[in-house]
Amino acid sequence: MQQASDKSVIISEILDPRTKNLLSMSKISDYVLSNELVSMALAMVAEDRQINDVLEELFAEEGNEMHIRQTDLYLREGEELSFYEILLRAQQRREIVIGYRFANAERAVINPPAKSERRRWSLKDAFVVIAEKDE
Structure with a gap:
């Protein structure tokens, strides 16, 4: 207890x-x-x-919600992508990525300023996503 x-x-x-x-x-x-x-x-x-x-x-009671998603839904370990490229991959899943949280960070970054800057993502990072409710 x-x-x-x-x-x-x-x-x-x-x-x-x-x-x-x-x-x-x-x-x-x-x-x-x-x-x-x-x-x-x-x-x-x-x-x-x-x-x-x-x-x-x-x-609304039904419809889209904010979620924290693991990066493996959008990329492979060590893949170097820009935030814009992540947005395109999320769009294929009918989701909108609005930010991310690095594995070693306490807080998420919402609407990051350097969206075109490529970086190496880790599978321990997470994305903040607007998507339909998980069933």
């Missing part, structure tokens, strides 16, 4: 942004500031109405 507890991630929903200060004193590992998310979504739609279609697709 203790092992499961040590590996658990607690995510809290925060409605009042002033509550964020209290989180630093607790053992809550992450939070969602839901009112802020709604405000950001409204601002994006106000700026460009077409964003609403994208948001509806991502937040």
Whole structure:
């Protein structure tokens, strides 16, 4: 039971942004500031109405979702490819790669700036993908 507890991630929903200060004193590992998310979504739609279609697709019960995919779905070990080439391979699978996470990195890189730069990928890396729900 203790092992499961040590590996658990607690995510809290925060409605009042002033509550964020209290989180630093607790053992809550992450939070969602839901009112802020709604405000950001409204601002994006106000700026460009077409964003609403994208948001509806991502937040719909059925349809596309964000996934973390292993690189072996798109390449072979040590293969040297640009991010654009990875995008084309994902497109053949009816997926959209929006970023990656190197095996030794803590955080993913979303919308990488040097998309045409070729690099040697590892099978331990991962891609952040928008794709239909896994069955």
